[in-house]
Amino acid sequence: MSFDHRKYAPFPVVDKPDRRWPSRRIEKAPLWAAVDLRDGNQALIKPMNVAQKKRFFQLLVELGYKEIEVGFPSASQIDYDFCRALIEDDLVPDDVSIQVLTQARQELIERTFESLQGAKKAIVHIYNATSPTFRQQVFNVDKEGCKKIAAQAAQWVRDCAAAQPDTDWSFQYSPETFSATETDFAIEVIDAVNDVWRPDQGQRVIINLPATVEVSTPNVFADQVETVNDNIRYREHVLISVHTHDDRGCGVAAAELAVMAGADRVEGTLLGNGERTGNMDLVTAGMNLYAQGIDPEIDFSRMKEIIALVEEITEIQTHPRHPYAGDLVFTAFSGSHQDAIRKCLAQYKPGDTWRVAYLPIDPHDLGRRYEEVVRINSQSGKGGVAHVLERDFGLTLPRWLQQELALVVQQDAEEDGGEITGERIHRRFNGDYLNVPAGWTLRSYDLHRTDAGVKASISVGEKGDTVDLNGQGEGAVGALVDALNRRHGWQIRVEAFDESSLGDDTEANAMACVRVRVGERVQSAVALAADTTAAALQAILCAAGRVAETADVEAPARAQA
Numbered sequence: 001m002s003f004d005h006r007k008y009a010p011f012p013v014v015d016k017p018d019r020r021w022p023s024r025r026i027e028k029a030p031l032w033a034a035v036d037l038r039d040g041n042q043a044l045i046k047p048m049n050v051a052q053k054k055r056f057f058q059l060l061v062e063l064g065y066k067e068i069e070v071g072f073p074s075a076s077q078i079d080y081d082f083c084r085a086l087i088e089d090d091l092v093p094d095d096v097s098i099q100v101l102t103q104a105r106q107e108l109i110e111r112t113f114e115s116l117q118g119a120k121k122a123i124v125h126i127y128n129a130t131s132p133t134f135r136q137q138v139f140n141v142d143k144e145g146c147k148k149i150a151a152q153a154a155q156w157v158r159d160c161a162a163a164q165p166d167t168d169w170s171f172q173y174s175p176e177t178f179s180a181t182e183t184d185f186a187i188e189v190i191d192a193v194n195d196v197w198r199p200d201q202g203q204r205v206i207i208n209l210p211a212t213v214e215v216s217t218p219n220v221f222a223d224q225v226e227t228v229n230d231n232i233r234y235r236e237h238v239l240i241s242v243h244t245h246d247d248r249g250c251g252v253a254a255a256e257l258a259v260m261a262g263a264d265r266v267e268g269t270l271l272g273n274g275e276r277t278g279n280m281d282l283v284t285a286g287m288n289l290y291a292q293g294i295d296p297e298i299d300f301s302r303m304k305e306i307i308a309l310v311e312e313i314t315e316i317q318t319h320p321r322h323p324y325a326g327d328l329v330f331t332a333f334s335g336s337h338q339d340a341i342r343k344c345l346a347q348y349k350p351g352d353t354w355r356v357a358y359l360p361i362d363p364h365d366l367g368r369r370y371e372e373v374v375r376i377n378s379q380s381g382k383g384g385v386a387h388v389l390e391r392d393f394g395l396t397l398p399r400w401l402q403q404e405l406a407l408v409v410q411q412d413a414e415e416d417g418g419e420i421t422g423e424r425i426h427r428r429f430n431g432d433y434l435n436v437p438a439g440w441t442l443r444s445y446d447l448h449r450t451d452a453g454v455k456a457s458i459s460v461g462e463k464g465d466t467v468d469l470n471g472q473g474e475g476a477v478g479a480l481v482d483a484l485n486r487r488h489g490w491q492i493r494v495e496a497f498d499e500s501s502l503g504d505d506t507e508a509n510a511m512a513c514v515r516v517r518v519g520e521r522v523q524s525a526v527a528l529a530a531d532t533t534a535a536a537l538q539a540i541l542c543a544a545g546r547v548a549e550t551a552d553v554e555a556p557a558r559a560q561a
């Protein structure tokens with residue numbers, strides 16, 4: 001059997017009874033570093049060319065990222081050329097630092113500094129892997145040997161920087177595979193690097209803690225970060241950064257808990273592109289803050305632009321359920337969700353704190369439309385159908401009619417198997433309730449109030465082919481019902497009747513909805529008209545006409561002819 005979990009060992013828990021991070025809250029955005037052009041790039045089937053890197057860099061700058069890892073210039077001519085272009089064409093704003101990565105090898109470090117000649121400010125980022133697997137199987141070094149690689153490289157970096165004093169240098173060190181390294185050993189290595197760099201003497205230093213491969217639950221990573229935070233030398237003089245990957249699907253969670261555990265800075269990529277399952281997603285992490293009322297300091301209102309550019313350059317499509325960014329993340333198909341969203345949206349006023357069921361943020365903030373929020377399929381209920389008619393066609397139906405229409409729409413959806421558009425619901429509504437059967441159009445009406453009630457003379461039919469119906473009742477509707485009963489020998493009972501006025505932007509001013517019973521037959525109808533009386537009379541005529549059609553009764557004017 002090859003599917004055998006005994007091949008794997010559990011990651012050891014960290015014994016840390018004094019952990020403080022679980023009761024902390026993130027109250028401001030960390031310093032973000034975008035590594036799309038390096039870590040994201042090294043994961044692409046087709047790595048970026050210089051022109052693509054320029055466009056991506058420009059977007060990152062415009063969004064608000066201040067530290068951007070632009071490549072691995074000692075490894076690739078494109079990355080080298082890109083660095084030169086950024087510097088020589090003066091493409092880096094004064095408040096933005098470019099960052100470059102290199103292995104802890106002298107010739108590579110020297111070439112890296114060469115690529116940065118003339119930069120106003122830059123971050124040189126060195127790494128070596130520190131975990132037992134790497135020490136034993138990849139580098140074949142003991143702990144001392146591993147520490148020496150790091151300290152030696154730190155020295156080369158310091159020397160190279162000293163030779164280019166016009167640049168404002170930051171130094172960054174990553175104990176690669178930190179999360180799989182014994183934490184006390186990682187601290188030893190970090191201390192050895194900082195003993196060379198001396199952040200306490202004014203050198204800006206970033207200590208970046210990578211979950212190169214995510215190997216544990218995020219709480220374990222947070223414990224590791226808090227341990228480093230509490231025990232490294234020069235802590236108050238260095239920035240602690242985290243760089244998480246998403247192998248277990250928790251890259252963002254691990255970074256968030258790490259910030260609670262003391263990290264000042266977070267590295268990631270837009271939409272999470274990166275090696276294997278990806279890097280920590282800057283969009284999700286930033287928007288998670290935003291949804292808690294914290295300024296992410298990045299402009300995600302340009303979400304459509306972010307998605308378009310990332311998709312074009314990475315040639316990777318965004319999952320429709322991708323947090324905040326996917327096509328479907330603001331869409332509810334299920335009935336109870338739609339009902340709750342509709343009720344909350346109706347109560348929400350601009351300026352209120354956002355409290356809308358099932359929508360963690362306002363879709364408008366990311367350039368999305370409320371039109372996408374409620375979409376109808378067989379999982380939908382009356383609330384959703386009503387919402388679509390209200391939203392797209394300005395029609396607010398009474399509850400009993402919502403229920404009736406929703407059943408019909410659900411049948412359509414079940415037969416169809418997919419989504420039912422707003423237009424189709426509207427067509428169904430018109431066909432089943434609103435369209436007037438031939439010969440049953442209200443032409444005019446004349447009402448006389450007497451002591452006995454209302455006497456009505458109602459002209460019905462089509463142009464040039466009308467008849468007057470005369471009846472008496474408590475009101476106009478009663479009088480029409482009386483007239484129809486006399487004419488057809490029916491006993492019409494009005495079971496439900498609702499009328500409402502419509503918005504200013506509609507031709508009709510009033511809507512009436514009726515449900516009548518004629519013997520065993522129940523029929524609902526709706527009418528839109530210039531006034532409420534006309535709407536009520538037309539709705540009754542429409543319902544009567546539908547009953548007549550199925551009972552083989554002629555329309556009044558035709559019967560007369």
Ligand SMILES: CC(=O)SCCNC(=O)CCNC(=O)[C@H](O)C(C)(C)COP(=O)(O)OP(=O)(O)OC[C@H]1O[C@@H](n2cnc3c(N)ncnc32)[C@H](O)[C@@H]1OP(=O)(O)O
Binds near residue numbers: 039138139149212
């Ligand atoms: C987790 C990360 O994302 S780390 C970044 C990874 N990104 C990349 O590797 C992309 C760019 N890299 C490259 O193009 C190449 O690896 C280069 C140009 C940097 C180096 O290429 P090469 O010299 O051919 O070596 P190769 O790629 O095979 O690297 C392996 C050698 O580097 C050593 N090495 C690997 N990482 C490091 C490091 N961080 N510091 C020092 N030495 C290292 C290995 O021990 C091995 O040495 P050996 O040849 O003596 O056994």
Ligand SMILES: CC(C)C(=O)C(=O)O
Binds near residue numbers: 101127174176210211
């Ligand atoms: C080089 C480091 C920071 C890295 O990308 C990783 O460990 O994932």
Ligand SMILES: [Mg+2]
Binds near residue numbers: 039210212243245279
């Ligand atoms: Mg990485």
